[in-house]
Amino acid sequence: MADAADETFEQAGSGASASYPKQCSAxxxxxxxxxxxxxxxxxxxxxxxxxxxxxAKVHIVGTDLFTNKKFEDVCPSTHNMNVPHVSRIEYQVIDMDNEGYLTLMDDKHGTRDDMKVSEKDVEMRKEFETRLKEELPTLAVVLKAMDEEVVIGVKSGKD
Structure with a gap:
């Protein structure tokens, strides 16, 4: 029989922390x-x-936060639906490359360069380019939910 010290246990996330239940009627x-x-x-x-x-049935029509695709569902009003934890994070914009990838700095001075401004959002790209060219303090507004992130806006940063 193996000792308890020799056993290893793998952890697996349930994904439950990314959402919480809420009654359909609410x-x-x-x-x-x-x-x-x-x-x-x-x-x-x-x-x-x-x-x-x-x-009573609740008919819900929603648009995906990341793809803007339309989804529909019907649920009894007494049943629960899962609601994602959604957060908005603002990052200081340091740079943007030709492909639209932003170099961002968080409030703890950590940097990341994995966020891309969508090619479809031409106006937002132009706004970033203009603000960076004029060396204006700029913030990128990022929406995060279910371990996915997307740049949703540009804001003026503090001097």
Missing amino acids: LRKNEYVLIKNRPCKIVDLSTSKTGKHGH
Whole structure:
């Protein structure tokens, strides 16, 4: 029989910490919800009554936070839906390369260069380029949910 000291245990994350349950009837427009395991912003919400012994149903329409793809779901109003933990983080912009990758610095002076401004967002790219060329203090607003991140905006930084 093996000693307890010789045994190793692998850890596996359940993913549960990335979201929390919330009753369908408590969800509101412009809040976040997981639809088909994707973090979505609720753009339309409607409640309908069903037959004599049925439950009220909530019809939810949301857009994916990262792809803008539309998702729909129907849930009994008494059931729970998972809501993602969503955070907005502002990073100081140091530089941007030709491919649109930003060099960012957080408030603890750590740097990263893995965030890319989408080619589809031409106006945001131009804003970053202009502000960097004029050497203006610039912040990148990053939205984070379910271990995914995306640049959603440009802000003026403090001098």
